[in-house]
Amino acid sequence: MESIPRIVPLVVVFPIIGLIINLFWGRRLGEKGAGWVASVAALLSFAMSLALAGYLVSNNFQAAIVNPPLIGEWIHIASANVNIPWQMRVDTLSVTMLLVVTGVGSIIHIYAIGYMHGDERFARFFAYLNLFLAFMLILVLGNNFLMMFVGWEGVGLSSFLLIGFWFDKAKGEGLKNSNAAKKAFIVNRVGDFGVLMSIFLMFWTFSTLDFFKPGEVVNTHLAEVSHGEEAAAEEAEAATPEDESHDAEAAAAEGEHGEVVALTSNDHLELSEMGVFGQAERMLEDNQDVTFGPITLSLKTTITLITLFMLLGVTGKSAQIPLFVWLPDAMAGPTPVSALIHAATMVTAGVYIMTRSNVLFVEASFTSFLVAIIGAGTAIMAGYIAIAQWDIKRVLAYSTISQLGFMVAAVGVGAYSAAMFHLVTHAFFKALLFLGSGSVIHGMEHGHHHVHEDEHGADHDDDFDPQDMRFMGGLITKMPLTYLAYIIGTLALAGIFPLAGFWSKDEILADAFTHGSDGHADGWIVLVLLLLAAGFTAFYMWRQVEMVFHGKPRSEAAAHASESPVIMTGPLMALAFLSIVGGFLNTPSILGLDQIFGLHRMTTWLEQSVVNAHAGEFQPLIAIIALGLALGAIAVARSVYGGEKAVTEDGSDPLAKGATAGLWQMAHTRLHWDEFYDAIAVRPYNATAYFLANIVDWEFLHDYIHNAIIGRGFKGLGDVLSKPVDLGIIDGVVNGVGSVIRRLADWMRQSQSGYVRLYAISFLLGVVLVLIILLIPMINQ
Amino acid sequence: MEIGIGAYVVLSAVLFTLGALGVMLRRNAIIVFMSVELMLNAANLAFVAFARQFNDVNGHLFVFFVITVAAAEVGIGLALIVAIFRTKKSINIDSMNQLKG
Numbered sequence: 001m002e003s004i005p006r007i008v009p010l011v012v013v014f015p016i017i018g019l020i021i022n023l024f025w026g027r028r029l030g031e032k033g034a035g036w037v038a039s040v041a042a043l044l045s046f047a048m049s050l051a052l053a054g055y056l057v058s059n060n061f062q063a064a065i066v067n068p069p070l071i072g073e074w075i076h077i078a079s080a081n082v083n084i085p086w087q088m089r090v091d092t093l094s095v096t097m098l099l100v101v102t103g104v105g106s107i108i109h110i111y112a113i114g115y116m117h118g119d120e121r122f123a124r125f126f127a128y129l130n131l132f133l134a135f136m137l138i139l140v141l142g143n144n145f146l147m148m149f150v151g152w153e154g155v156g157l158s159s160f161l162l163i164g165f166w167f168d169k170a171k172g173e174g175l176k177n178s179n180a181a182k183k184a185f186i187v188n189r190v191g192d193f194g195v196l197m198s199i200f201l202m203f204w205t206f207s208t209l210d211f212f213k214p215g216e217v218v219n220t221h222l223a224e225v226s227h228g229e230e231a232a233a234e235e236a237e238a239a240t241p242e243d244e245s246h247d248a249e250a251a252a253a254e255g256e257h258g259e260v261v262a263l264t265s266n267d268h269l270e271l272s273e274m275g276v277f278g279q280a281e282r283m284l285e286d287n288q289d290v291t292f293g294p295i296t297l298s299l300k301t302t303i304t305l306i307t308l309f310m311l312l313g314v315t316g317k318s319a320q321i322p323l324f325v326w327l328p329d330a331m332a333g334p335t336p337v338s339a340l341i342h343a344a345t346m347v348t349a350g351v352y353i354m355t356r357s358n359v360l361f362v363e364a365s366f367t368s369f370l371v372a373i374i375g376a377g378t379a380i381m382a383g384y385i386a387i388a389q390w391d392i393k394r395v396l397a398y399s400t401i402s403q404l405g406f407m408v409a410a411v412g413v414g415a416y417s418a419a420m421f422h423l424v425t426h427a428f429f430k431a432l433l434f435l436g437s438g439s440v441i442h443g444m445e446h447g448h449h450h451v452h453e454d455e456h457g458a459d460h461d462d463d464f465d466p467q468d469m470r471f472m473g474g475l476i477t478k479m480p481l482t483y484l485a486y487i488i489g490t491l492a493l494a495g496i497f498p499l500a501g502f503w504s505k506d507e508i509l510a511d512a513f514t515h516g517s518d519g520h521a522d523g524w525i526v527l528v529l530l531l532l533a534a535g536f537t538a539f540y541m542w543r544q545v546e547m548v549f550h551g552k553p554r555s556e557a558a559a560h561a562s563e564s565p566v567i568m569t570g571p572l573m574a575l576a577f578l579s580i581v582g583g584f585l586n587t588p589s590i591l592g593l594d595q596i597f598g599l600h601r602m603t604t605w606l607e608q609s610v611v612n613a614h615a616g617e618f619q620p621l622i623a624i625i626a627l628g629l630a631l632g633a634i635a636v637a638r639s640v641y642g643g644e645k646a647v648t649e650d651g652s653d654p655l656a657k658g659a660t661a662g663l664w665q666m667a668h669t670r671l672h673w674d675e676f677y678d679a680i681a682v683r684p685y686n687a688t689a690y691f692l693a694n695i696v697d698w699e700f701l702h703d704y705i706h707n708a709i710i711g712r713g714f715k716g717l718g719d720v721l722s723k724p725v726d727l728g729i730i731d732g733v734v735n736g737v738g739s740v741i742r743r744l745a746d747w748m749r750q751s752q753s754g755y756v757r758l759y760a761i762s763f764l765l766g767v768v769l770v771l772i773i774l775l776i777p778m779i780n781q
Numbered sequence: 782m783e784i785g786i787g788a789y790v791v792l793s794a795v796l797f798t799l800g801a802l803g804v805m806l807r808r809n810a811i812i813v814f815m816s817v818e819l820m821l822n823a824a825n826l827a828f829v830a831f832a833r834q835f836n837d838v839n840g841h842l843f844v845f846f847v848i849t850v851a852a853a854e855v856g857i858g859l860a861l862i863v864a865i866f867r868t869k870k871s872i873n874i875d876s877m878n879q880l881k882g
């Protein structure tokens with residue numbers, strides 16, 4: 001049993017192997033091969049995750065910390081006492097995320113084999129999906145914030161690659177897709193700045209980035225409750241095999257007399273033997289200050305800063321106000337990508353990291369308040385916008401933002417277990433809805449091609465958009481399986497008893513109520529906003545069902561749509577099943593259901609690694625109000641859109657006229673968020689870039705400095721050097737020497753007359769001269 | 782009557798001068814050639830005269846060398862003159878100025 005956690009690196013390794021195979025041999029494998037390689041990699045990761053879950057159950061939920069073999073230390077500077085290892089953490093929280101990511105991921109991989117059929121970059125798509133899985137798994141498995149950040153950035157990269165996957169589509173679509181990818185990437189950079197700042201602050205404050213160190217008791221509250229031998233046994237097991245020194249310590253603590261001393265706290269540990277969260281708790285008890293150069297802040301203020309920066313990152317990755325704007329555009333990616341990355345897994349990373357850091361958020365009351373308000377505000381705003389969208393995937397995108405708002409708000413009111421619960425159920429039914437919408441789009445495209453078959457198979461109908469709900473309608477008879485799955489997803493999302501969404505949403509609402517009753521104003525705000533948002537949710541989802549499936553077909557394509565192949569409907573059925581039963585993961589004690597499914601199973605499970613997790617009390621009144629609101633909203637939606645009147649004669653929404661016109665228009669224009677960012681960020685940025693590029697770089701640096709000063713100066717200097725200096729002086733000297741010698745030679749050659757007699761005379765004269773010179777000294781004697 | 786060394790030296794100088802003037806003034810290659818011989822023999826006469834005067838055998842030795850070299854010179858010189866005459870039909874040395882600068 002001890003060795004089971006050692007398999008955890010395999011969870012990441014399998015997708016990497018799949019990625020490598022598809023990267024190098026994907027084209028040769030063909031569609032089936034490439035798709036199944038990736039899917040099998042995901043399924044193997046899922047199997048590993050199940051094994052890890054089994055290990056935790058059989059081992060009293062005690063976490064294990066694993067150092068992956070072969071890759072060694074990451075950052076280790078002994079002199080500066082910096083040590084950031086590659087270390088993976090297997091605990092109930094990370095395994096929950098593992099199961100969701102690999103489980104839903106596997107289903108979506110298989111679905112994508114059908115959905116991506118015929119795509120020219122089929123293998124690359126699956127390579128990217130596996131890349132995403134690998135990074136997402138690193139994100140949830142890391143035992144320190146820096147490893148988490150590696151995954152965090154990695155999933156951002158994969159998201160970028162997959163949103164812009166169809167960058168080469170015709171008619172400007174490709175440009176739109178790649179712009180959406182860039183938008184997602186750039187907006188997320190703003191959030192990543194926050195994550196980085198919070199990591200820096202944490203490292204400065206705690207000198208470590210580890211969540212928990214080996215041998216540390218995570219939830220001391222639980223440890224205090226348990227007694228005697230049991231606690232001691234848990235303690236001994238808490239120590240991982242790697243940490244031998246602590247094993248010895250734990251053994252010593254049991255005492256020699258057989259008397260069991262329960263290690264129910266971390267009191268025996270040095271500060272440096274604890275991770276970020278343990279240190280934070282200890283230091284708060286001691287009320288220590290933190291010094292940043294000339295500034296000294298109390299630890300509480302520092303933690304508030306850390307969490308505020310983290311919140312900025314969360315608003316980026318988890319698409320909350322104010323950084324949510326990238327997610328609706330991210331729907332430009334293929335639908336399986338929207339389901340996996342932009343609904344079920346990556347966007348929940350923010351909720352995961354806040355739940356992981358619950359110790360800090362509980363201490364930072366201001367941040368928690370802000371988190372609650374942002375979450376609830378996002379939930380209702382996105383729900384409102386979703387009401388007036390035409391694009392089937394855009395509705396779901398805003399719905400995702402809204403549901404993420406629910407989770408974030410839950411974190412804000414301290415309902416960590418409810419947030420994670422909703423994260424899991426949402427992954428089920430939102431993946432289901434996205435895959436359902438993918439199936440609808442697939443069917444619509446089929447119908448479209450069927451109609452235009454005669455016309456050389458090319459698209460001639462420029463106005464046709466397979467995602468626009470105005471062209472749909474009446475698909476219930478064409479795609480019965482998809483309809484069944486979609487209606488289950490819709491009801492689950494709307495929170496209809498007893499589907500998954502009912503339980504998780506209700507727990508959030510109940511927790512908000514409890515929080516409010518404890519005297520926190522944000523509890524009441526969250527409760528009211530989320531109840532309204534829940535109403536919106538039911539309304540826009542039923543509107544969508546009416547528009548897509550009910551009524552009569554509003555286009556040729558819809559009339560000829562056909563059901564998707566089994567490889568797509570199969571995953572739909574699997575997710576539909578999960579959406580039905582997912583809610584019983586955390587059943588409250590009501591109607592005797594807890595007798596069947598166990599009481600608050602998920603909370604009990606999460607408590608082991610999330611210190612502040614607690615089971616939400618079931619509030620029958622809240623549940624009935626929420627259910628009533630949802631059913632009421634569905635009824636209203638049915639009366640507005642039901643029958644034949646989902647879209648009016650002139651192709652607009654029934655609500656777009658009359659008393660509701662203003663409200664509808666406001667939602668339809670998405671509250672002008674994009675225009676707002678365009679005005680405050682994009683246009684000033686472009687103007688600055690234009691100023692820097694055209695005025696500073698081109699006109700000043702290029703035209704003035706380069707051309708006028710350097711260029712002309714250089715040319716002038718060159719002119720001086722080349723004409724007077726080179727041509728005049730240097731050439732003059734060289735030519736002058738030449739011509740002097742030539743003239744000298746001309747003069748001297750005249751002596752070479754060729755007359756022998758003249759030579760003889762000069763010879764004689766020479767001899768006479770030599771003789772005279774020789775004789776002169778003699779004369780003087 | 783004993784003829785003194787001075788007479789020999791004067792005769793040698795006269796012969797040398799005549800030779801030198803011949804080399805410088807005459808245009809016929811044969812004559813120039815003969816004038817060169819005259820100068821050589823003037824020098825020979827001076828050598829012999831001084832050798833006898835100072836009773837030194839080196840003077841005689843030199844004369845033999847000069848006669849040998851002059852014989853070789855005559856061989857080559859006359860061959861050159863014949864060769865030139867064959868091409869130019871003239872032995873006027875002023876016409877042999879093709880190598881002027």
